[in-house]
Amino acid sequence: MPEKPIIEIENLFHTYMKRTPMEHKALMGTSMVVNEGECIAIIGHTGSGKSTLIQHFNGLIRPDSGKVIIDGVDLSKKRIDIKALRRKVGLVFQNPEDQIFEKLIGDDIAYGPFKLGLPLKEVRERVKWAMDMVGLNFEEMKDRQTFALSGGQKRKVALAGILALKPKILVLDEPTAGLDPRSRNELLDKIKFLNKMENLTVIFVSHNMEEVAYLADRVYVMANGTDVLSGTPEDIFTDKDKLQRYQIGTPETVQVLYRLNDLGYNVNTSAFAVSEAANEIIKVLNDGEGENHG
Amino acid sequence: MASEFELSRNITIGQYVPTGSYIHRLDPRIKLLVFTILVLAIALNTSYLGNALGLLLSIYLFWASKIPISYGLSGIKPAIPFIIILAVLQLIFQGNVFSGGTLFFEYGFILITSESIRLVIVSAVRFVEIILLSSVLTLSTSTTELTHAIQSLLSPLKKIKFPVHELSLIITIAIRFVPTFAIEMEKMMKAQASRGADFGSGEWWRIIQRTKDMLPIIIPLFNIALSRAEDLILAMESRCYTPGNDRSAYSVYKALGRDYLVLFIGLLLSFLLFFYPFPY
Numbered sequence: 001m002p003e004k005p006i007i008e009i010e011n012l013f014h015t016y017m018k019r020t021p022m023e024h025k026a027l028m029g030t031s032m033v034v035n036e037g038e039c040i041a042i043i044g045h046t047g048s049g050k051s052t053l054i055q056h057f058n059g060l061i062r063p064d065s066g067k068v069i070i071d072g073v074d075l076s077k078k079r080i081d082i083k084a085l086r087r088k089v090g091l092v093f094q095n096p097e098d099q100i101f102e103k104l105i106g107d108d109i110a111y112g113p114f115k116l117g118l119p120l121k122e123v124r125e126r127v128k129w130a131m132d133m134v135g136l137n138f139e140e141m142k143d144r145q146t147f148a149l150s151g152g153q154k155r156k157v158a159l160a161g162i163l164a165l166k167p168k169i170l171v172l173d174e175p176t177a178g179l180d181p182r183s184r185n186e187l188l189d190k191i192k193f194l195n196k197m198e199n200l201t202v203i204f205v206s207h208n209m210e211e212v213a214y215l216a217d218r219v220y221v222m223a224n225g226t227d228v229l230s231g232t233p234e235d236i237f238t239d240k241d242k243l244q245r246y247q248i249g250t251p252e253t254v255q256v257l258y259r260l261n262d263l264g265y266n267v268n269t270s271a272f273a274v275s276e277a278a279n280e281i282i283k284v285l286n287d288g289e290g291e292n293h294g
Numbered sequence: 295m296a297s298e299f300e301l302s303r304n305i306t307i308g309q310y311v312p313t314g315s316y317i318h319r320l321d322p323r324i325k326l327l328v329f330t331i332l333v334l335a336i337a338l339n340t341s342y343l344g345n346a347l348g349l350l351l352s353i354y355l356f357w358a359s360k361i362p363i364s365y366g367l368s369g370i371k372p373a374i375p376f377i378i379i380l381a382v383l384q385l386i387f388q389g390n391v392f393s394g395g396t397l398f399f400e401y402g403f404i405l406i407t408s409e410s411i412r413l414v415i416v417s418a419v420r421f422v423e424i425i426l427l428s429s430v431l432t433l434s435t436s437t438t439e440l441t442h443a444i445q446s447l448l449s450p451l452k453k454i455k456f457p458v459h460e461l462s463l464i465i466t467i468a469i470r471f472v473p474t475f476a477i478e479m480e481k482m483m484k485a486q487a488s489r490g491a492d493f494g495s496g497e498w499w500r501i502i503q504r505t506k507d508m509l510p511i512i513i514p515l516f517n518i519a520l521s522r523a524e525d526l527i528l529a530m531e532s533r534c535y536t537p538g539n540d541r542s543a544y545s546v547y548k549a550l551g552r553d554y555l556v557l558f559i560g561l562l563l564s565f566l567l568f569f570y571p572f573p574y
Contacts, residue, residue: 019364020362020365020368021311021313021361021362021365022309022311055484058488060299060484060487060488061299083490083492086487086488086489086490087490090488091484091485091488092488093481093484093485093488096485098482098485098514098517098518099482099485099486099489099510099514100514101509101510101513101514111489111490111491111510112489112490115489115490115491115492116490161489162488162489165489165490
């Protein structure tokens with residue numbers, strides 16, 4: 001399949017609170033290309049411009065200067081169909097459970113589709129589909145009260161509320177922040193499923209390198225308002241110099257493998273997926289046993 | 295291109311712009327006192343000349359505090375409709391009350407005289423002056439300083455068992471959370487817009503529909519406000535806050551000669567605005 005860019009960003013600048021004493025330059029010449037069906041991670045420290053960047057994807061922020069093209073729509077043009085764009089790009093904010101406002105789960109997920117003016121039957125189908133996607137049982141959960149849910153479930157409801165718009169591109173700002181480990185893993189699996197099986201283009205911001213290693217096809221590293229580094233997780237996590245320069249953390253597996261390597265064991269440091277890393281460690285252990293017996 | 299969601303942009307209350315000017319460094323108690331008296335004097339002055347003086351003074355204070363005047367003016371923007379409505383109402387209805395001077399126009403009960411025109415112009419200018427003055431005060435004084443000032447200026451009222459500390463705490467918290475909630479509201483508007491909500495695009499006469507459109511923002515904001523309040527209570531209690539206890543302060547203010555000079559000039563200007571018979 002030829003790779004088709006769905007998001008193209010070139011030399012993007014953005015300044016908050018222009019012409020006030022609180023003026024703040026958030027983006028200074030960022031560029032990025034996302035192909036259809038890819039899963040992209042954006043990492044970087046607080047204040048590096050990640051949140052500002054992703055708000056450009058569905059036109060919440062318009063470019064000050066530079067080029068933003070989302071699925072063929074040029075956002076620097078004044079007159080664009082902003083609602084169609086927001087339907088196409090589903091943006092899930094940090095702590096999205098805050099945005100739940102209806103009393104019943106089903107009603108809250110149905111808010112978006114109703115706003116699209118869809119007929120009741122279609123809305124119902126979409127709500128059911130979206131709830132299936134995040135692992136909530138439609139019949140059992142749709143008439144439950146939203147306020148009585150746990151944090152993890154609330155987040156699923158909020159995600160379903162976005163999925164019910166049937167977006168082509170799903171953008172998530174720290175999707176697992178503040179979740180317990182079980183909900184976190186569940187959510188990651190759902191996101192992976194949406195990306196691989198439903199063919200959604202996924203872009204997510206994360207501070208958790210395990211997540212990045214698990215999900216991302218490619219990674220963009222942001223610092224001081226620009227993209228400073230990009231590549232596959234292998235490229236990024238094995239580039240020791242740049243890891244240090246931009247103070248990027250690495251998954252624990254990478255740390256273990258590097259330490260083993262430093263101690264003189266022959267391991268493959270780019271095998272950072274948990275199962276691969278486990279195999280590498282087992283290999284070392286087996287070698288060690290062999291020496292003892294021999 | 296300004297973002298349609300940049301709400302915090304127009305909020306100048308509760309924002310502190312540290313430029314380190316001498317206005318910033320004044321004793322906050324004296325600053326608050328002088329500004330209060332000046333605002334009172336301006337509110338009671340009805341002459342053209344007096345208000346021109348007041349306007350010049352407020353512009354000078356912006357310059358002296360090194361805060362761009364454009365920032366102060368942006369705080370006036372939201373008040374413009376109010377000023378216009380007030381001016382129109384005064385022009386129509388106040389002619390009978392202020393019927394002195396020359397009569398320009400008469401139709402039924404509507405009288406427009408040189409006195410009622412003076413009233414309209416002076417009250418519009420006065421409004422601008424008061425907004426500018428209070429902006430300089432809040433932009434050049436941090437909320438902590440302001441609270442201390444309020445508390446110490448009101449402290450004589452303790453004698454009649456007035457809860458001075460509680461009142462100043464309430465004021466601080468209220469001011470402190472204005473920008474916070476502006477940011478929360480901005481975030482919520484963006485989040486709901488991402489789900490297809492639109493605000494303020496309906497016809498203005500469909501008030502009920504437009505109010506309903508706001509529910510997806512208002513309900514979550516209430517939730518957020520309540521949980522923030524709970525957090526704040528926990529944070530205060532875990533630091534042993536007890537209502538009604540006597541507390542010492544981290545910073546103790548001591549007025550210097552400079553502060554007394556400002557107090558003297560401020561009082562002088564206020565007396566001038568208040569008592570001097572301006573010819574126009």
